Amino acid sequence: MKKNHYAALALTAGVAIQAHAQSSVTLYGIIDVALSYQTHTNPAGASTWALQQGNEGFLSGSRFGLTGKEELGNGWYTGFTLENGFLANSGKADQQGQLFGRQALVKLGQQRFGELAFGRQYTTANTMLYYVDPLGVGAAPTNSWQVFLTGQRYNNAAVYTGSYGPLQAIVQYAAGGVAGDTRARSSISTGLKYAQHDFVAIADVQQTNDSRSRYARLYLAGLRAPAGPVTLYANYMHSDREAGFDSSNGGTDTASITSMTSGSPTAAAAINRVFDSHRRDDFFTVGASWRVTPPWQLILGGMYDHTTAQSFSGSRTTAYGVADYSLSKRTDVYVAAAYDRVTGGWAGLFGNSTSNAAAASGAALNGRNEQVSALMGLRHRF
Incomplete structure (x- = not known):
């Protein structure tokens, strides 16, 4: 009996060691901090020196996370991701102070058939935009x-991701969690990515409903293509929002489209405010990156959005440039500059002290129409 008992213990220990050997947990993160100078940060037109712009570095949002994976055999695996966003200039938690505000998910997958993930996850539009934006979506x-316009994260999301040769498909549904109404606060979207060598093309369709079942629809297409030593980027988004659609996290109508608050008077969140009439946005991005030498990279980008609604027409244009130098595989330093301009109904957006919804309701914003930003940053990955 004792021999059998010892043999059982040894077998159990062996299984435990084997299971442990097939599992892995990784700690990772990014810290991006930049000294920032920005003009027209109040209605009087004053400038501001600060550490960070809008509490963020220019290239990346600071974060740390844990990701794990366990091999189950026959191509099956399970895993998780817990990712926290934080403000490096103050040490506070980002994403409204949530512990794992960037991502919190568990997944089950099979190498041939794809994977299912459940939890707080990026929108498919944000994920697809990452592949065709010059900065991989900045910070x-x-x-x-x-x-x-795209939203960044859905709560209560179920996501299927499958790869079929050069084609990847992502299908996402986020439950609204409203008693007696399956549509309110729910979201559904599909993204497709085609990648062949260094060429990437994407497409995405997304619909989100707020707590009163008003919709926001988004259509996205873009590409990334090599041209000798230069990589070119282009994407186009068309957004349609039903009258009164409200995606703000702090308002009376809370939708799962976004993880942001409605923003401060100096924030770009005004672009996302509530309109009493049907709203349309047409958004274009073009850019290029050039790896001049192994450590040196130059990035140029331009963004343009035109907003139309009943008795409203306005546009915003941004041009930026980055010179980035890699000190090592994990650490780089950079200088960046950006120029922003608004026209029409968005006039007075920068540094205004009126309500961010003022332009949507027809009241003039009292800020400035132009803004210049200059930054010098240090970024470290671990």
Whole structure:
């Protein structure tokens, strides 16, 4: 009996060691901090020196996360991701102070058939945009204001991801969690990516409903293509929002489209505000990156959005440039500059002290029409 008992213990220990050997957990993260100078940060036209712009570095949002994977055999696996966003200039948690505000998910997959993931996850539009944006979707308000149209993350999301040769498909559904109404606050979307060598083409269709079942629809297409030592980027988004659609996290109508608050008077979040009439946005991005030498990279980008609604027409244009130098595989330093301009109904957006919804309701914003930003940053990955 004792021999059998010892043999059982040894077998159990062996299985445990084997299971442990097939599992892995990784700690990772990014810290991006930049000294920032920005003009027209109040209605009087004053400038601001600060660490960070809108609490973010210019290239990346600071974060740390844990990701794990366990091989189950026969191509099956399970895993998780827990990712926290934080503000490096103050140490506070980002994403409204949530512990794992960037991502919190568990997944089950099979190498041939794809994977299912459940939890707080990126929108398919944000994921697809990453592949065709010159900065992979930036972080500072100056270079990332397109995410106020796409949204960044869904709560209560179920996502299927499958790869079929050069084609990848992502299908996502986010439950609204509203009693007696399966449509309110729900979202559904599909993204497709085709990648062959260094060429990438994407497409995405997304619909989100707010707490009163008003919709926001988004259509996205883009590409990334090599041209000798230069990589070219282009994408186009068309957004349609039903009258009164409200995607703000802090308003009376809370939708799962976005993880942001409605923003401060100096934030670009005004682009996302509520309109009493049907709203349309047409958004274009073009850019290029050039790896001059192994450590040196230059990036240029331009963004343009035109907003139309009943008795409203306005546009915003942004141009930016980055010179980035890699000190090592994990650490780089950079200088960046950006120029922003608004016209029409968005006039007075920068540094205004009125309500961010003022332009939507026809009241003039009292800020400035132009803004210049300059930054010098240090970024480290681990």
